[in-house]
Amino acid sequence: MENDEAPYLHILEKLIRFPTISRETNLPLIDYSEDFLNSRGFQTQRFYNKQRNKANLMARIGPDKKGGLMLAGHTDVVPVDQQAWTNDPFRLIKKNGCLYGRGTSDMKGFLALALEVAASIESHRLRYPLYLCFTYDEEIGCGGAKALIGYLKTLSPPPRFVLIGEPTDMELVTAHKSxxxxxxxxxxxxxxxxxxxxxxxxxxxxxxxxxxxxxxxxxxxxxxxxxxxxxxxxxxxxxxxxxxxxxxxxxxxxxxxxxxxxxxxxxxxxxxxxxxxxxxxxxxxxxxxxxxxxxPGLKSESNREIATWLKGFLEEGKIGTAPFMTEAGLYQQAGLPTVVCGPGSIQEAHQPDENISIHSMENYRIFLYKIVGSLMEQE
The missing domain is CATH 3.30.70.360 (Alpha-Beta Plaits)
Incomplete structure (x- = not known):
């Protein structure tokens, strides 16, 4: 990658290199993400599975005040076995205005943007806390998020809402099926x-x-x-x-x-x-x-107001539903209003030559900076 390119590209390049297929460990990615966040002032905590070969990562920065934001996503990807990839699926390739690699769309592109935005924060300016939540095993039943429900219920103060960056073409999803x-x-x-x-x-x-x-x-x-x-x-x-x-x-x-x-x-x-x-x-x-x-599915009960507020940060904000499952219903069970909105298309997820357009990444990057900026004191 060129040195003058956006920081998320260098982060995404590293994330793609971690082959976090659900049957494998995600710990090298967690190690990288935790070091990245610790070096930028975040407090972090791991939650291991029983075998201790996988972990959820919770990170937090900012004051102990109700009204913050949690950016959430899963670290695992689906297998590439017997898929006809043109390039190495675990090497980020940039061509034709797109970024290719397993997980670019679902959902390491979002994780890279979340880490870039987190790195930009001036902690002394935060009026409300920012949380990051990276989970394991979403692709095989959301085991990581299920294991976190008890902890999330004890968060004090709790964030105002959770934003999950699954690929929705930047549509604000307030309900999905179970x-x-x-x-x-x-x-x-x-x-x-x-x-x-x-x-x-x-x-x-x-x-x-x-x-x-x-x-x-x-x-x-x-x-x-x-x-x-x-x-x-x-x-x-x-x-x-x-x-x-x-x-x-x-x-x-x-x-x-x-x-x-x-x-x-x-x-x-x-x-x-x-x-x-x-x-x-x-x-x-x-x-x-x-x-x-x-x-569980996601019910549009506690998140409509949040989605309407988020819509104001998008040029063409749409609010809708999704036929696919995410971790959102589990966060909702933990008492946290949750909206699903991310860059990229679900049609690219799980495919050979999975990719995400740079245009989509840049648009979401602007969106994310605006949202996180709302947590800051104005200069």
Missing amino acids: IQITTTHIRGKPAHSSCPQLGASAIVFASKLIAALEEILPPEENRDFNPPAATFNVGTIQGGTAINIIPEHCQFDWECRTLPSQNPAQLNEAWEHLICSLRKQIPGIEVENHIKTAV
Whole structure:
């Protein structure tokens, strides 16, 4: 990178080099970020996972006064396995007005901007505190943010709101769907395929469950979302032993993304009712469900005023919703009003040759400086 370029470029170059795929450690990135912030007057604290190979980082600067701001983002990225990358995914490449590398859009571009802005702060001018929160394992169920809820509830004084910099094309997201990921394992009874009446097919049972999946919730739509209703997806399925054996086992992984107004407990009750109903039709079947992860949606209850205020810092500020999940619902559960707004597009996230436009980064950079500037005393 050229020496005369914006500071965030040098920071982002370092962040991209850390291969923080969710299955790997994020500690080298945390080490770098903590050293960076400590050297600029921030007080920092780590929160390790049980294996102590990953950590959340909380940083704070400014007076003990209610009304501050928390900039929040996750440090992990999705794998690059079997993706056709043109360049090394863990090396920042600048070309055609864009920055390429795993995590540029989701969401190390935001982290780099947050660190640049943090470095610019004159702490003696702060009227309110600034917090930074970098988490682990967002991509595989928000484990880091879940582990922080208890601590965030004890923050005193609490920040006025949390800004999560997920890629929203700088749209201010005040609501998004929840997600639940479930593994369903079905055990039937094997038999010779010429005598199906002697067995119970786990695959047939699974196919009936899957066929009925999208009908288990009462119809509900919210036109603020696209798609406007809950969505389901069966992502993996495996089962059976041989073509001439009635299959004894079948397992599939499925997800449901519900509207913020829908209760996940209703989903699970309806699922169990469907299973009981089908077992009467196909006796000899046993079913086990394992909820692998559940993350709450974001409700636009406590954050509308904040979003309206933030809109004033954008030239073309839009307030809307998102179909994807973030950590925002967890921060909301901790009692912190939360808005999601970041540079880049979700369409670039998780893709080979993931990238973010420099124009988007520069626009968000201006936005972030304005917001953090509002914490300062005027000269």
